Amino acid sequence: MAIRDAFGLAFSGATEAGFAPYGQAVRELQCFIGDPVKSVDRAIAQDPGFVMAHVFKGYLFGLATEPEATAVARTCHEAALPLAATTRERAHVSALGNLANGHWHQASGILRDIAIDFPLDAVALQVGHQVDFFTGNARMLRDRIARALPSWQADMPGYHAILGMQAFGLEEMAEYAQAERLGRTAVEIEPRDGWAQHAVAHVMEMQSRQRDGIAWMRTDPEAWTKESFLQVHNWWHLALFHYDLGETGEVLALYDGPIYGTRSTLALNMVDASAILWRLHLGGVDVGDRWTALAANWVPKASGSNYAFNDAHAMMAFVGAGLDAPARTLLEAQREAMLGGDDNAAFTRDVGHPLTLAIKAFGEGNYAETIRLIRPIRAIAHRFGGSHAQRDVIDLTLIEAALRVGDGALARALTTERSTARPDSPLSALFLRRAADLSEN
Numbered sequence: 236m237a238i239r240d241a242f243g244l245a246f247s248g249a250t251e252a253g254f255a256p257y258g259q260a261v262r263e264l265q266c267f268i269g270d271p272v273k274s275v276d277r278a279i280a281q282d283p284g285f286v287m288a289h290v291f292k293g294y295l296f297g298l299a300t301e302p303e304a305t306a307v308a309r310t311c312h313e314a315a316l317p318l319a320a321t322t323r324e325r326a327h328v329s330a331l332g333n334l335a336n337g338h339w340h341q342a343s344g345i346l347r348d349i350a351i352d353f354p355l356d357a358v359a360l361q362v363g364h365q366v367d368f369f370t371g372n373a374r375m376l377r378d379r380i381a382r383a384l385p386s387w388q389a390d391m392p393g394y395h396a397i398l399g400m401q402a403f404g405l406e407e408m409a410e411y412a413q414a415e416r417l418g419r420t421a422v423e424i425e426p427r428d429g430w431a432q433h434a435v436a437h438v439m440e441m442q443s444r445q446r447d448g449i450a451w452m453r454t455d456p457e458a459w460t461k462e463s464f465l466q467v468h469n470w471w472h473l474a475l476f477h478y479d480l481g482e483t484g485e486v487l488a489l490y491d492g493p494i495y496g497t498r499s500t501l502a503l504n505m506v507d508a509s510a511i512l513w514r515l516h517l518g519g520v521d522v523g524d525r526w527t528a529l530a531a532n533w534v535p536k537a538s539g540s541n542y543a544f545n546d547a548h549a550m551m552a553f554v555g556a557g558l559d560a561p562a563r564t565l566l567e568a569q570r571e572a573m574l575g576g577d578d579n580a581a582f583t584r585d586v587g588h589p590l591t592l593a594i595k596a597f598g599e600g601n602y603a604e605t606i607r608l609i610r611p612i613r614a615i616a617h618r619f620g621g622s623h624a625q626r627d628v629i630d631l632t633l634i635e636a637a638l639r640v641g642d643g644a645l646a647r648a649l650t651t652e653r654s655t656a657r658p659d660s661p662l663s664a665l666f667l668r669r670a671a672d673l674s675e676n
Contacts, residue, residue: 237321241392242355246287247319253282260291261358265396267429267465271295287358289315290327294362297334300369300542301502308335323353330362337541337577339370347379354383357393364400369542370578371617371626377404395424399431406437407623414438426458429465436472440624443660448476460493470494471507475624478511479662483520486511490525500532502545509533509548509555510628513594516555517635526555537561540568541579543587544620550591554598562595586612586619590629597636605636606645627653634666643673 237245238254246254260274272295278288293311296304312332320328326349333342346363349356360383367375380401387397402418405411415438421431432452439448452459452473460466470493477485490496495508508529515522530552537553540546546569553562569591573584593608609629616626630653637646647670654663 242357244323244353244356245321246285247321247324248284248286249278249282249288253278253285253288256281257285257288257291262393264295264361265357265393265430266425266427266463268427268462284318286315286318286320286324287327289318290324290331291358293331293335294358297331298362298365298369299501299503300545302536302539302541305335305337305541311335323349323356327359330359334366337575337579339366339578342366343370343372343375347375350379350383354386355391357396361396361400364404367404368622369544369620371620373404373407373617373623375404377401377408377410380404389424395421395428395431398424399428399434402431402434403437406434406441409441411438411442422458426455427461427463429459429463429469432459433465433469433472436469437622437624440472440475441657443479443657445476445480445661449473452476467494467499467504467507471511472624474511478514479660481661481665483515483518486515487522490522495525495529498528498532500535502536502542505529505532505552506545506548506625509551510625512555513548513551513628514631516551517631522555526552526557530556530558530561534558534561537565538568540565540572540583542620543569543572543579543582543591546583546587547590547594547619550594554594566591566595582619586616590616590619594632597632602636602640606633606640606642609633609636631662638666638669638673641673643670646670646673 237247238249238251239245256274256277260271263269263271263274272292275288275292278285282288289311293308296311297308308331312335315328315331326345330342330345333345343363343366346359346366349359350363353359360380363379364376367379380397384397384401387394398417398421402414402421405414415435418431418435421428435451436448439451459469470489474486474489474494490511494511499505512522512525533549533552536549546565549565550562569583569588573580573588589608589612593605596604596608609632613629616629630649634646634649637649646666650663650666650670654660657663
């Protein structure tokens with residue numbers, strides 16, 4: 236008989252000995268802690284015919300947005316294809332195949348349907364939620380989980396993760412009060428749930444509650460940093476609160492410490508490093524030679540454009556470090572990517588390429604060109620992924636370009652718009668003062 240989990244879902248090819256490390260891998264991913272790859276590898280070693288173990292490993296690598304990792308995801312898909320599987324598991328194999336081949340939206344749809352039929356399939360929910368994040372689909376970030384939530388009970392394993400995901404989806408849909416309530420509940424249930432911790436941080440970021448955000452992140456950092464592979468991103472959120480308050484010394488200390496002190500070569504971590512240095516760069520803050528080390532780690536990825544969101548952040552580093560050759564290589568890789576048949580072709584064509592060009596133009600002091608390139612993509616920027624907090628850098632770049640080109644009216648209009656969405660932001664207040672100075676002069 237097939238092994239069944241606590242929710243009654245069958246797992247083909249699994250034994251009790253193989254299912255135990257698989258279950259550990261799932262729990263680790265739900266908190267973003269430990270080493271789920273190592274855990275699922277133990278499951279595969281124990282049960283080579285365990286189809287969902289191969290699929291789960293493929294999901295881990297497919298969501299990494301790294302070319303080398305994507306190749307591993309394809310290998311996992313090939314290993315899963317011939318194995319015995321239930322209808323639900325075959326749908327997972329199909330979802331992985333689409334993800335591994337860059338068809339993010341198709342994978343999203345398959346995972347959506349799995350969760351409709353099996354609302355207690357935690358893997359379908361979490362992987363689908365991550366796909367929604369990488370495709371910038373705020374509506375599905377909320378609704379994918381909302382559809383399943385009534386089937387979950389507080390005493391079920393992993394319930395905290397469902398609440399944390401729902402909290403983030405609600406936040407991205409500007410339903411802040413409910414998002415904060417669910418996020419806090421998730422952290423109370425499982426203090427090590429880094430995604431729920433980050434969902435509450437997002438709420439405070441969007442509401443310009445910087446002091447609340449700093450207190451939230453600093454109250455128990457051990458809980459959300461211990462063995463966490465989301466900790467860099469959560470430290471980045473803390474840095475954002477200090478940045479908006481103009482506390483650049485704190486921002487740089489965080490950058491030199493937990494954000495990029497280890498000089499990670501993982502794109503997900505380098506995105507955060509680029510994003511915080513670029514914000515400082517926009518404000519005219521001297522960051523010393525920090526760009527040099529970061530850009531050096533982006534250089535090997537310049538020719539492998541497979542996720543447009545990463546490309547824009549790589550260009551920030553190249554501009555900051557004054558590296559023209561890899562910047563040109565990156566733009567050429569994007570042009571090639573736009574000829575492809577995967578979803579990244581559209582991510583790049585619609586948003587990624589014009590934004591990457593705009594960042595390069597800003598670095599060259601061509602602020603009018605930066606404005607020309609960014610203005611048409613602002614309303615569709617979600618198409619290339621990320622969160623509202625991450626994509627705020629697009630508006631910050633546009634506002635700063637308007638100020639530097641001397642267009643006080645545009646800068647004031649854009650800042651007023653940002654202030655409406657993020658009330659009481661000290662950074663927006665600074666922009667408005669600068670725009671007013673331009674108008675007076």
